[in-house]
Amino acid sequence: MAPHSRDSRRVHFEEIRELDGDDSELGAGHARGRVPPWREQLTARGMVASLAVGAMYSVIVMKLNLTTGLVPTLNVSAALIAFVVLRAWTKALARLGVAARPFTRQENTVVQTCAVACYSIAVGGGFGSYLLALDKNTYEMAGEETEGNVPGSYKEPGIAWMTGFLLAVSFVGIIALVPLRKIMIIDYKLTYPSGTATAVLINGFHTPHGDAMAKKQVNAFTKYFGISFFWSFFQWFYSGGDSCGFSQFPTFGLTAWKHTFFFDFSLTYVGAGMICSHLVNLSLLFGAILSWGVMWPLISDLEGDWYPANIPESSMSSLQGYKAFICIALILGDGLYNFVKIIVFTIKNLIEKSNLKNTKKGNRSDKCMYVESL
Missing domain, CATH: 1.20.5 (Single alpha-helices involved in coiled-coils or other helix-helix interfaces)
Incomplete structure (x- = not known):
C-alpha cells in the first residue's frame, strides 16, 4: 500500500x-x-493599485446605483484592471533598471479583492439608497406634517458616525460569511460562478501565453474606453441645463419626453446592459413602459382625488409616494420569495451532501470490516 x-x-x-x-x-x-506567504501577497504597490482601481469603480457604481439602481458584477473587469496596472508598474520599473518583486497571481487576487471591497462598501453601505437620504433636506421633502415622519428623525451626514457605521456593516462579512464560506464552498463544494470566473481569468493571465491574451483584452478595453470618454466629452459641449442637449433627446416626441421617454446617449448604460442578462434588460424595459407609460400618467390624472393637488409632485404625500411604495413592495416581495427559496434549496443541498458523505463513510467501514474478516 x-x-x-x-x-x-x-x-x-x-x-x-x-x-x-x-x-x-x-x-x-x-x-x-x-x-507565497500572506506577507508577500500584501504589498505597498498592491494597496496603491487597489485604492486607485477601487476609487474608479466606486464612482462608476455610484452613478449606476443613483440612476438605474442596477449594479452589475464587476469582479472580472476588476481583475483585468488590476493585472494591467501592476504589470505596467513592474515593466516600467524593469525598463528603468529598478529591481521589483515579481508580480504573482496571489497579488493580483489581493488587488482585485480590495478593489471589489471598495465599491461594495459604496453599494452595501447605502450611499446610493438610504445613507445620504437621512439628512434634514430629505426629511423636509417627505413633509414635516406627514404621518409617521417623527419630528427630528433625521441624521446629517458626518465623517465620524458614517465611518463607524460602515465599519460595522463591513465586518458583518467577517463574522457571518467566513463560516458560511467554510461550510458551503470548501466543505460542500457549492458553485460560486463569479469567483470561479475571476480565478480562471487570473490564472489565464499568469501563463506564458497570458500576456498575449491580456494584451488583446487591454487593447479592446483602451479602444472602447477612448470612444466612451470622447463621446461624453463631445456631449458636454451641448449640455446647457437639465432638459437640454443629448442627455434628454426627444426621440419619441415631446409628449413621450414629458413622461421621461427619451434617449440620453449614455454609453455607461449600454455597457451595463451588455453585462446584464437579457432577462434583466427586458424586465427593466417592461417595468419602465408599465410604470412611466401607463401607471404614473393614470395616477397623475387622479390628482386632487387620490392625493392633494396643492403639493409638489416630489412630496411623499403626492405622486412620488405611489411611485416609491409600489416599487418597494414589488422589490421586497420578490426578494423575500427568492430569500426563502435559496434557504430551502441550500438546506436541501446540505442535507443531500451530508447523507452522501455518511453513505461513503458507511461503505468504507463495511469494506474495512470485510477485509478484517478475511
Whole structure:
C-alpha cells in the first residue's frame, strides 16, 4: 500500500506541476507547490493599485446605483484592471533598471479583492439608497406634517458616525460569511460562478501565453474606453441645463419626453446592459413602459382625488409616494420569495451532501470490516 500511495501522489504532483508549475513568474516556486506567504501577497504597490482601481469603480457604481439602481458584477473587469496596472508598474520599473518583486497571481487576487471591497462598501453601505437620504433636506421633502415622519428623525451626514457605521456593516462579512464560506464552498463544494470566473481569468493571465491574451483584452478595453470618454466629452459641449442637449433627446416626441421617454446617449448604460442578462434588460424595459407609460400618467390624472393637488409632485404625500411604495413592495416581495427559496434549496443541498458523505463513510467501514474478516 505504501509504494502505491507514494506513486499515486507523485503522479498527482506531476499533473499539478504540468498545469501550474511554469505558469507564473514564480514558476519554480509553484512547481514545488509553494504559495507565497500572506506577507508577500500584501504589498505597498498592491494597496496603491487597489485604492486607485477601487476609487474608479466606486464612482462608476455610484452613478449606476443613483440612476438605474442596477449594479452589475464587476469582479472580472476588476481583475483585468488590476493585472494591467501592476504589470505596467513592474515593466516600467524593469525598463528603468529598478529591481521589483515579481508580480504573482496571489497579488493580483489581493488587488482585485480590495478593489471589489471598495465599491461594495459604496453599494452595501447605502450611499446610493438610504445613507445620504437621512439628512434634514430629505426629511423636509417627505413633509414635516406627514404621518409617521417623527419630528427630528433625521441624521446629517458626518465623517465620524458614517465611518463607524460602515465599519460595522463591513465586518458583518467577517463574522457571518467566513463560516458560511467554510461550510458551503470548501466543505460542500457549492458553485460560486463569479469567483470561479475571476480565478480562471487570473490564472489565464499568469501563463506564458497570458500576456498575449491580456494584451488583446487591454487593447479592446483602451479602444472602447477612448470612444466612451470622447463621446461624453463631445456631449458636454451641448449640455446647457437639465432638459437640454443629448442627455434628454426627444426621440419619441415631446409628449413621450414629458413622461421621461427619451434617449440620453449614455454609453455607461449600454455597457451595463451588455453585462446584464437579457432577462434583466427586458424586465427593466417592461417595468419602465408599465410604470412611466401607463401607471404614473393614470395616477397623475387622479390628482386632487387620490392625493392633494396643492403639493409638489416630489412630496411623499403626492405622486412620488405611489411611485416609491409600489416599487418597494414589488422589490421586497420578490426578494423575500427568492430569500426563502435559496434557504430551502441550500438546506436541501446540505442535507443531500451530508447523507452522501455518511453513505461513503458507511461503505468504507463495511469494506474495512470485510477485509478484517478475511
